[in-house]
Amino acid sequence: MAIAANIPGRHFLRHFGQGRSLVYQLVRRDFEQRYVGSIIGWLWGVIHPVVLLAVYTFVFSYAFGAKLPRGEVTDNYPLFLFAGMLPWLLFQETLTRSAPSVVEYANLIKKSVFPSEVVPLSILISSVISHLISLAVLVVATAIWVRELHATLLFLPVFVFLLGLLSLGLSWIAAGLQVYLRDTAQVLTVILTAWFWLTPVFMPESYFRGRADFLLTWNPVALVVRGYRDTILGGRLPALGDLAMLTAFSVGLFLAGALFFRYTKRGFADVM
Numbered sequence: 353m354a355i356a357a358n359i360p361g362r363h364f365l366r367h368f369g370q371g372r373s374l375v376y377q378l379v380r381r382d383f384e385q386r387y388v389g390s391i392i393g394w395l396w397g398v399i400h401p402v403v404l405l406a407v408y409t410f411v412f413s414y415a416f417g418a419k420l421p422r423g424e425v426t427d428n429y430p431l432f433l434f435a436g437m438l439p440w441l442l443f444q445e446t447l448t449r450s451a452p453s454v455v456e457y458a459n460l461i462k463k464s465v466f467p468s469e470v471v472p473l474s475i476l477i478s479s480v481i482s483h484l485i486s487l488a489v490l491v492v493a494t495a496i497w498v499r500e501l502h503a504t505l506l507f508l509p510v511f512v513f514l515l516g517l518l519s520l521g522l523s524w525i526a527a528g529l530q531v532y533l534r535d536t537a538q539v540l541t542v543i544l545t546a547w548f549w550l551t552p553v554f555m556p557e558s559y560f561r562g563r564a565d566f567l568l569t570w571n572p573v574a575l576v577v578r579g580y581r582d583t584i585l586g587g588r589l590p591a592l593g594d595l596a597m598l599t600a601f602s603v604g605l606f607l608a609g610a611l612f613f614r615y616t617k618r619g620f621a622d623v624m
Contacts, residue, residue: 374467378474383481401486405434405493421558425586428498434490435584436553439511439576442483443519444544446476450523451530451537458624468620469613472523476516483512494584502587510595511579517602518572521609528616532623552577572601 409430412418418429426432450472460466487508495501530536550567551574552560560567568574575598582588 375470375474375477378470379477379481382474382478386482398485398489401434401438401489404437405430405489408433420556423558424556425581425588426498428585431490431494431497431585432556432581433554434493435581436551436577438483438486438490439515439580440548440551440553440573441486442479443515443573443576444548445479446472446519447523447526447540447544448537449475449479451526451540454527454620455530455534455624462621462624468527468617469524469610472520472527476520476523480512480516487512490584498585500587502583504583504587504589507589508580508583511576511583511590511598514598514602515573515576517606518576521602521605521607524609524613528613531616531620547571547573569597572598572605575601 412429412433420427420429420432424432453471453475454461454468457466457468457471461468491501491505526536526540550564551571552568557568557574557578568578575594578594579590579598582590
């Protein structure tokens with residue numbers, strides 16, 4: 353018992369166990385607020401990705417005539433782009449919405465024992481729900497357009513999970529910093545803009561090779577984008593090296609974010 357009491361992060365993890373109902377309520381509230389008052393409700397979660405895919409198809413296939421070089425997982429550029437955009441949008445939405453989230457709950461944090469670490473977690477879960485709807489649209493579009501589905505789709509939840517760990521760890525860091533440095537959210541927007549163009553979302557990886565190989569190796573989001581495209585469009589299992597690198601990034605940043613938030617939250621009530 354004495355050993356268990358000294359485990360680092362024990363109280364931090366206990367808040368998750370005790371705050372399960374709170375997380376559920378926060379996720380439900382966040383998800384419902386997106387569609388409150390709308391006539392067709394959650395169906396907008398299906399309509400948005402469908403329209404996005406239709407726009408990509410028209411602009412890049414018909415207006416610009418974009419072509420992918422040989423050797424890519426597919427020659428269908430709209431599906432290639434959509435498969436790259438979805439993980440990026442989940443990553444970006446989780447970070448940008450989490451950064452000011454703790455400050456928005458300042459009244460609760462100052463007046464009660466509120467487990468503030470669950471706020472970024474609830475945002476992640478809500479974003480993942482919308483993300484899964486978009487993923488379903490992509491899978492159906494692939495089945496109809498390319499007329500094939502690969503068994504490697506079963507590996508896709510691994511990438512969603514690792515991306516979630518990565519996003520949550522960085523979200524805790526951003527949310528903790530925002531309490532003390534109110535410019536954090538603005539700086540994060542600038543960083544994410546640069547990060548987006550340093551990730552092979554619009555461009556295939558061949559454009560980076562020989563010029564900036566390190567961006568493909570040391571950019572965890574690029575590894576996730578590759579994993580999405582390989583498992584959904586290419587029918588390929590991820591390389592063990594890529595999976596090991598992504599796991600190291602995700603788990604490392606998750607733990608770093610948890611430790612950072614654990615220590616910074618001690619002063620939240622004093623500075624809010």
